[in-house]
Amino acid sequence: MDFCLTEEQKMVQEMARGFAEKELKPRAAEIDVTRLYPLPVLKAMAELGLMGMLIPAEYGGSEAGMLSYSLAMTEIGKACASTAVTMSVTNMVAEVIHTFGNEEARRAHIPKICDGRYAGGAFALTEATAGSDPASMKSSAKLDGDQYILNGSKIFITSAEHAGVFVVWAKTDKDVGTKGISAFLVGKGHPGFVVGRSEDKMGQRGSCTNEIVIENCRLPRGSLLGQEGEGFKIAMVALDGGRIGIGSMAVGIGLAAIEYAAEYAKNRIQFGKPIASFQAIQWMIADSFTELEAARLLVLRAAYLREKGQHFTREASMGKLLATETANRVCYKALQILGGYGYVKDYPLERYCRDCRVTTIYEGTSEIQRMVIAREILGQEFV
Numbered sequence: 001m002d003f004c005l006t007e008e009q010k011m012v013q014e015m016a017r018g019f020a021e022k023e024l025k026p027r028a029a030e031i032d033v034t035r036l037y038p039l040p041v042l043k044a045m046a047e048l049g050l051m052g053m054l055i056p057a058e059y060g061g062s063e064a065g066m067l068s069y070s071l072a073m074t075e076i077g078k079a080c081a082s083t084a085v086t087m088s089v090t091n092m093v094a095e096v097i098h099t100f101g102n103e104e105a106r107r108a109h110i111p112k113i114c115d116g117r118y119a120g121g122a123f124a125l126t127e128a129t130a131g132s133d134p135a136s137m138k139s140s141a142k143l144d145g146d147q148y149i150l151n152g153s154k155i156f157i158t159s160a161e162h163a164g165v166f167v168v169w170a171k172t173d174k175d176v177g178t179k180g181i182s183a184f185l186v187g188k189g190h191p192g193f194v195v196g197r198s199e200d201k202m203g204q205r206g207s208c209t210n211e212i213v214i215e216n217c218r219l220p221r222g223s224l225l226g227q228e229g230e231g232f233k234i235a236m237v238a239l240d241g242g243r244i245g246i247g248s249m250a251v252g253i254g255l256a257a258i259e260y261a262a263e264y265a266k267n268r269i270q271f272g273k274p275i276a277s278f279q280a281i282q283w284m285i286a287d288s289f290t291e292l293e294a295a296r297l298l299v300l301r302a303a304y305l306r307e308k309g310q311h312f313t314r315e316a317s318m319g320k321l322l323a324t325e326t327a328n329r330v331c332y333k334a335l336q337i338l339g340g341y342g343y344v345k346d347y348p349l350e351r352y353c354r355d356c357r358v359t360t361i362y363e364g365t366s367e368i369q370r371m372v373i374a375r376e377i378l379g380q381e382f383v
Contacts, residue, residue, distance in 0.1 A: 003297075009068050016072035019048060020079035028080040031206035032351055035198075039119050039162065042086065046116030050076070050087055054095045054241075059106055060114035061094070066241070070248040070303040074296070077252030081355035082206030084252065086120050088245035089158045093121025096167050096238050097185065100225040105185055109165045118164025118188075123242075124154045124212055125169045125235055132368050134169070134232060135177040139214060141170035141184065148172075148184065148224065150192070150217040156362075160195045160210035164188050168214070169235060172228045181231035184223045192217030203354030241306060242363045243316040247299040247323035250359040251292055254327030257352040258288040261334035264341075281337060288330040295323040314376035321369040324359040331356045 005013070023041055031037060045051055053069040055061020064072075069091065077084035094113045097105055112118045130137035139152025150170050160166070166186045173180030186193050196211040226234055262285050265276035275281050299319035305312035335342035335349040342349040360366045374382070 005067075005071070008064075009071060012064055012068040013071040013075060015048060016050065016075035019045070019050075020075045024076065024079035024083055028082075028206075029348065029351065031080060031082055032355075033205075035200075035205045035208075037082065037086070037162070037206045037208070041083065042119050042162075043116035045076075045083075045087065046114060049114075051090050051116065051120075052094050052110070052114030053091055055098055055110060055114055059098065060111040062114075066244060066303040066307040067300065070244055070300055073245050073248035074252040074255070077249030078256045079252075080206070081249060081253055082204045084249040085204055085207045085246075086159055088242060088249065089123050090120040091245065092123055092238050092242045093163075093165065093167055095241065096123075096183075096225065096234060097121075097165070099237070100183070100230075100234050101185065102222055104222060105225075109185070109187075112164055119162040120159040120164070122157050122160045122163035122166045123238070124157050124160070124166050124186075126154060126156045127152070128155055132365060134181060134235065137169065137171060137181065139168075139170040140174065141172050141182055143172070143221075144218075146221050148219045148221065150184065150186075150214050150219060152214045154212040154214070156199070157195075157210050157212055158207060158362075160212060161198055161208040166193070166212075167225065167238075168193075168212075169231050170214075176229075178232035179229050181235075182228045183225040183231040183234045184219055185225060186217065186219065186223065190217060190219070201358075203351070203357055239363055240313050240316045243320035243369075244299060244303050244306065246359055246363045247295070247302075247316075247320040250320075250324040250327035250356060251296045251299060253352055253356045253359070254288070254292045254295075254323075254330040257327075257331045257334035257349060257356075258285065258292070260348060260352075261285070261337040261342075265337055268338075275337070284333045284337060288333055291326045292330060295319070295326045299323050314373055317364070317369040317372040317376075320363065321366055321373070324356075325366060327356050328353075328360060 049062030052061035053064040127137050141148045141150045168184045168186050171180045172182040192215050194213045199209045265281050268275045302312050302315035302319045331353045341347050
């Protein structure tokens with residue numbers, strides 16, 4: 001097995017790292033406090049090719065591939081998780097449109113995502129009654145001549161406040177569970193499609209998370225992605241790839257936390273010497289770096305399989321599960337190393353802990369990942 005990166009992958013990683021260190025890391029605390037995201041930063045990321053990394057050049061994408069995407073997500077997540085989740089969802093939306101949209105939809109939306117004319121895209125799946133259980137969604141879509149009429153609501157929709165285009169799920173047949181779910185494209189400001197308040201969140205506060213109200217929203221028939229009833233499949237395909245992105249981001253957050261704590265430990269004097277001299281601290285640091293490296297390699301394994309066109313559902317869920325759970329443990333170990341200083345906002349550890357917490361929840365909770373992994377191993381009939 002070859003664990004070496006290609007020259008192109010190294011270049012992408014170094015580019016993302018340089019941008020993150022220069023443009024994101026100095027702003028991350030301010031973004032967190034103000035909840036006001038500097039949109040020109042997203043435009044700059046688009047110009048670097050970070051918003052269409054899985055999209056062919058024909059549509060304005062950088063064609064970097066899933067491995068490079070994973071590497072870049074780790075670097076961006078290490079500097080600013082709010083930016084990383086925006087990048088993750090935007091790449092997901094672009095890929096959904098490319099894979100399942102018609103040519104008109106591709107030409108209309110993907111170039112604007114890739115070059116930054118759209119300040120991201122949004123993935124509108126979750127509802128108050130349908131989080132881990134999409135079959136319970138209440139949003140509906142009814143065909144009326146050459147138009148679909150959408151009604152319903154969504155919650156916890158990342159980037160909705162700024163997104164230029166939305167992928168929206170609704171039931172076209174309410175009687176057949178997930179087989180009655182379809183997916184649609186909705187442009188920003190479309191009549192009957194209203195983005196509501198932004199949630200006041202614990203972490204990743206620079207990334208807006210909104211509710212959406214949909215009332216008699218009329219869409220042309222061509223807004224349908226794929227065929228009627230394929231919406232659940234579209235969501236699952238997108239989430240498989242999205243889990244690689246969130247796992248990569250979580251590794252970045254964990255690395256940011258433990259690297260900061262390790263440097264702090266070299267300079268913090270207690271009992272007459274740096275606390276890095278004490279075995280208890282050394283073992284916390286050693287375990288943290290070891291566990292994060294294992295998680296990183298598992299996420300990259302999923303990215304590799306995806307890039308080679310092989311089945312990767314199990315590996316994506318394994319990578320997301322291990323990376324997000326590990327990163328949360330590492331963040332809390334890092335905070336413990338700083339002691340009381342880690343608990344105050346003058347230091348970034350408390351932000352890392354808050355930002356990391358949600359990674360075990362969105363894109364499928366840790367519990368859902370375990371269900372997916374078990375199903376992949378045991379077979380559908382046992383889960």
